[in-house]
Amino acid sequence: MDVKTLCLGLLTQGAASGYDLKKRFETCFKSFYSAGYGSIYPALAYLADTDLVTCEEISQDGRPDRKVYRITDKGRDYFTEALASHQPAHKMRSEFLAMIFFAEFIPPDRLNKLIDERAEELQQILKELEAMSDTLAKHPDSGVEFVAGFGQTITRAALDYMQQYRHLLTKETSAQRQAS
């Protein structure tokens, strides 16, 4: 499931420009899949090349042309087939956890700041996921519902854990006591 395929997937929800698609990534996939313009625009160019989407250029005065992409029947087939056959990978890169792993090299103040900042990020994500669940009352969709609930559960678990166990990190070690 590369950015190409997911652009196709998001286009099943309706025609969109690259700019729009970026926003859909941010609202729908926030918390578990990110994509920047650097991958979205080349993806759309490729999809148009291979007739999985069509591109309608709408000229606007002043700004660059707005290019609206629409999924084709071939594209829909391709997407369904991708969902049916692709083996999903799970990749994560948490620099936060990587740094905390080396907590013994980090002064307590800095550790507290790192945790507080990460907690704030998670609170933000939680808020957005809750907003997503609210929207669903009007447009029910089991997949979206499951994913939004999943995100909320995980995020709450992360927040709880951090608050409950942060003291583990800032308790002075014998090494740190000697240094001070």
Next chain:
Amino acid sequence: MDVKTLCLGLLTQGAASGYDLKKRFETCFKSFYSAGYGSIYPALAYLADTDLVTCEEISQDGRPDRKVYRITDKGRDYFTEALASHQPAHKMRSEFLAMIFFAEFIPPDRLNKLIDERAEELQQILKELEAMSDTLAKHPDSGVEFVAGFGQTITRAALDYMQQYRHLLTKETSAQRQAS
């Protein structure tokens, strides 16, 4: 926190070859940060170039030379400084959740298989994290402890959620009933 910096970090735990380092990534950072040879070997070459590590080539009969890397004082300083100043990013790419998001395009059998397989992966990760916690009894380290506990908490939350709410996905929708 790129692979370069984390190689340096792992080398604070003792000298290692690229091959060893890969295994350390897999045991220590499993579940939250992965790195392949394709990034580790270039990283080590760069670190050696900039005197953050030294490289000792140990010739072995038959196999290629084993190159053992050791962190230098300069490297240790660089790493501590990186931990002190770097803003940690959190990136995740869950193709699993991305696919589930589009559950309405996926037949129930396939959905069940996807969930079962993901659950198995999570069980496996959980087992490894628990093994990590056990090891800690002998070599206590607050950072490692926190991270291992964090992973366990999140993983259990994910597994629980999946089992509790998977029925949301495989309940037939009106669209699917019509198709059959």
Next chain:
DNA sequence: CATAAATATCTCAAATTGATATATAACGGG
């Protein structure tokens, strides 16, 4: 009235992935 944010596309160097190539030893099953 200035200035920040939103709209909109695109490029590019750098980092990373994932697969592959190379070569040997060790281990277990048939």
Next chain:
DNA sequence: CCCGTTATATATCAATTTGAGATATTTATG
């Protein structure tokens, strides 16, 4: 004893992705 698999060990490379920046205008906001 042979065969396949796993472990040891390094390295390269195309494809993908990131993250930042270039460009240019309109629309809010203070």
